[in-house]
Amino acid sequence: MALIDLANPTRFLSLARPTLPWLAGLTAAVFAVGLVLTHGAPDDYQQGATVKIMFIHVPSAWLGMFGWTLMSAAALGTLVWRHPLADVAAKAAAPIGAAFTFLCLVTGSLWGRPMWGTYWVWDARLTSVLLLFLMYLGVIALWRTVEDPSRAARAAAILTLVGAINLPIIKWSVDWWNTLHQPASVVKLGGPAIHPTILLPLMVMALAFTLLFLTLHLAAMRNEILRRRVRTLMLMQAQAAPGSGS
Amino acid sequence: MNLFSSLGPHAAFIVAAYAVAALTVAGLIGWIWIDHRAQKRRLALLEMGGVTRRSDRAAGRPA
Amino acid sequence: MSPLLNPLLALFLRDVRLAIRVGGGGGIGVLFFLIVTVLMPFAIGPDLALLGRIGPAILWLGALLASLLTLDRLFAADHEDGSLDLISMSETPLELAIATKAAAHWLTTGLPLVIATPFLGLFMNLDGTASAAVALTLLAGTPALTFVGLIGAALSVALRRGGLLLAVLVLPLTVPVLIFGVAASNAAIVGPVPFGTPFTILCALTLVSLVVGIFAAAAALRQGME
Numbered sequence: 001m002a003l004i005d006l007a008n009p010t011r012f013l014s015l016a017r018p019t020l021p022w023l024a025g026l027t028a029a030v031f032a033v034g035l036v037l038t039h040g041a042p043d044d045y046q047q048g049a050t051v052k053i054m055f056i057h058v059p060s061a062w063l064g065m066f067g068w069t070l071m072s073a074a075a076l077g078t079l080v081w082r083h084p085l086a087d088v089a090a091k092a093a094a095p096i097g098a099a100f101t102f103l104c105l106v107t108g109s110l111w112g113r114p115m116w117g118t119y120w121v122w123d124a125r126l127t128s129v130l131l132l133f134l135m136y137l138g139v140i141a142l143w144r145t146v147e148d149p150s151r152a153a154r155a156a157a158i159l160t161l162v163g164a165i166n167l168p169i170i171k172w173s174v175d176w177w178n179t180l181h182q183p184a185s186v187v188k189l190g191g192p193a194i195h196p197t198i199l200l201p202l203m204v205m206a207l208a209f210t211l212l213f214l215t216l217h218l219a220a221m222r223n224e225i226l227r228r229r230v231r232t233l234m235l236m237q238a239q240a241a242p243g244s245g246s
Numbered sequence: 247m248n249l250f251s252s253l254g255p256h257a258a259f260i261v262a263a264y265a266v267a268a269l270t271v272a273g274l275i276g277w278i279w280i281d282h283r284a285q286k287r288r289l290a291l292l293e294m295g296g297v298t299r300r301s302d303r304a305a306g307r308p309a
Numbered sequence: 310m311s312p313l314l315n316p317l318l319a320l321f322l323r324d325v326r327l328a329i330r331v332g333g334g335g336g337i338g339v340l341f342f343l344i345v346t347v348l349m350p351f352a353i354g355p356d357l358a359l360l361g362r363i364g365p366a367i368l369w370l371g372a373l374l375a376s377l378l379t380l381d382r383l384f385a386a387d388h389e390d391g392s393l394d395l396i397s398m399s400e401t402p403l404e405l406a407i408a409t410k411a412a413a414h415w416l417t418t419g420l421p422l423v424i425a426t427p428f429l430g431l432f433m434n435l436d437g438t439a440s441a442a443v444a445l446t447l448l449a450g451t452p453a454l455t456f457v458g459l460i461g462a463a464l465s466v467a468l469r470r471g472g473l474l475l476a477v478l479v480l481p482l483t484v485p486v487l488i489f490g491v492a493a494s495n496a497a498i499v500g501p502v503p504f505g506t507p508f509t510i511l512c513a514l515t516l517v518s519l520v521v522g523i524f525a526a527a528a529a530l531r532q533g534m535e
Contacts, residue, residue: 050256053263060267079528096274103270110263114256131481138478146468154532155467159478162460162525166482169517173485176510177492212271219278226285233292 009085009225016222023218027211034208037201053111055201059209060104061125064132066213067097071139072164075157085221087153088228090160091143092220096213098136104129124178128171135163149228316401317409324413338379338418339425345371346429357434364433365443365494371429372422372447373454373483377476379418380458383410384466384530393466393530403527407463411455411523419451435498442497442504446511450490453515456522457482463526467533486514 038055070093077086108126109119120126139156146152349367350360360367387393396406423444430440461479468474493507 049260052260056263056267079532095277099270099274103267106266106270107263110259110266114259131484134481138481141474141477142468145470145474151467151533155464155529158460158467158525158529158532159464162482162521165521166485169485169514170481173488177488216274216278219282223278223281223285226282226289230285230288230292233289237292237295 009088009228012085013222013225016218020215020218020222023211023215027208027215030204030208030211034201034204037204041201042197050111050114051198053107054198055205056209057104057107057111058202059206060100060107061129062206063209063213064097064101064104064129064136066210067093067100067136068132068160068164068167070217071097071160075160075164078153078157079161084150084228087150087157088221088224089217090153090156091149092217092224094136094139094143094156096216096220098133098140100209100213101129101133101136105133122178124175127178128167128174131170131174132167135167139163149231316399317405320396320406321409321413324410325417328413328417336421338375339421341378342371342375342422342425343429345374346432350432360432361434361439364430364435365439365446365498366491367433368426368429368443369447369450369487369491369494372426372451373487375422376419376451376454377458377461377479377483380414380455380462381465381472381475383414383459383462384526385462388466397530403530404523407459407526407530408519408523411459415452415455419455422451423447439494439498443494446490446493446508449508449511449515450486453486453511453518454483456515456518457486459522459526460529463529463533467529486511486518489514 034055038052041052041055043049043051071090074086074090074093077083078090105126108129112121112123112126113119139159142156142159143152146155346367349371353359353363384393387396397403399406426444426447427440430443435443458479460482461475464478465475489507489511492502493504493511496502496507497504
C-alpha cells in the first residue's frame, strides 16, 4: 500500500514538499559538524595539511559510485515494472552523480599536484573515475538528445545496466594496466591505515555529502515530474488548438 | 590570514579544492532551484490558459 | 536441418551476401583501418623505432574504430526496410537472430581487419612475430568489439539516432578489451608478462561481451520497436 502510494507521481510530489526543507536542514547541520571536525583534524605526518582534501575527495568518489548504483536500481524499475517514477529517478540522478564525479576528479588532481608534482597521473583510481565520468556524460547526452522521455528512459536504462556490469571490469582492467605500466613508486592516496582522528571527520563528511545527494536528488526528481507535466499539458494544448485536425 | 597560514605550504591547493567543492555544490543547487522556478512558471501559465490534466478534471479540482 | 537452424542460416547467408554485394561493410572498414594507420606516422613522425614500439597500440586503435564505426547501421537498415520487424516477430528467439547477425557482421568486417593486420604491421615496422601477435589478439578481440558495438547499434534503432552519440556511449565500454588486446600484443613482443595471461583475459572478455552484448541488444531492440 505504502509503496504504491509513493509510486504515484502526485503522491510523490505531496510527500516531497514537506520532506525537502527538513532534509535540507539536516544536511546543513551535518555539514556544519563535519566542517568543524575537518578543521580540527590533525595533519598527516607524511602529507601534511593536504590530507584535508581527502574529506571532500573520498565522499565525492563514494557518491559518484552511489549515483550509478542508484541509476542502475532505477533502470531495473524502468525495464521490469515500466514505472515512470523510476525514469524520473534515473534522469534526476545522472547530472548530480556526474557533478560529484567531477568534484572527485578535480580534488584528486589538486591533491596530486603537491603530492605527485603533477595535476594528473594515470593512477588506477583516478583513471577509473575518469571513465565513470565519461560514462555519466554519455548518459546525460543520451537524455538530452532524445525528445520522447519514455523512449530515452528505456535506452538509458539498458545503457546504465550494461555500464553497471562493465564498471567493475573496467576498474579491474585499469588496475591491472596500471600495475603493468607503473612501478609501485606512486604515493597511494589515503594509505592503508586511517587514524581515528581522521576517520571520524571523514565519516561525518561522507554522511553530509550523502544527505546532500539525497536532497538534491529529491528536488531534481520533483523538477522532472513538473517538467513532464508541462510537456503533457503542452501536447494537449497543441492537440486542442483549432486547425490541428482532431 | 590565520586559516591560510595554518594549512602549511600547500594551502592554495587545499583552499582551491574546497572552493571548487563549494562552487560545484552551489551550481547544482542553483541549477535545481532555477529549474524549479521555470517549471512552476510554465505550469502556471499553461493552467491559466485553461489546459488541465485529465486526472485533475476527474478529481473535480479547479485548474 | 532442424527448424530452428534453418532460418538462422538463411539470415546469416543474407547478411553476408548483403555485406559483400552492397560493399558497404568489410571493404570500407579495411580502407578506414588503412587510412587511420597511415595517418599516424604523419602525426608521430617517421621514427621507425618509435613506430615499432607503439605499432600494436596504433593497429588496435585503428581496428577498434573501424569495427565500431561499421556497426552503426547494422540494425537501422533492417529497421527501415521492415525486415527487423519480421525477424523479431518470427518464432526464432531474437537473441539468436542477433547473434547470427553479429557473426555475419564479424565475418565480413572483423575478419578482413584481422587479415589486413600483418600487411599494415609492415608500415609500423613490426617484425613477423609482432605482426602475428597483433593479428592473433585482434582475432580474439574483434568479436568482443562487435558484441559491445551491437548494443550501440540496437540503441540507435531505439533512439532513432546514430553517429557520434553512439560512439560516445559505446567507446568507454571497450576500454578493457583495448587494455588487454594491446597488453597481450606487447607481451608477445617485449614482455615482461607472459603472453598467455593477458591473452586468456582477452578471450574471457570476449565471452562476457558475447553474453552481455547479445542480451542488451535484444532488450534495446524490444524496447525500441514498441
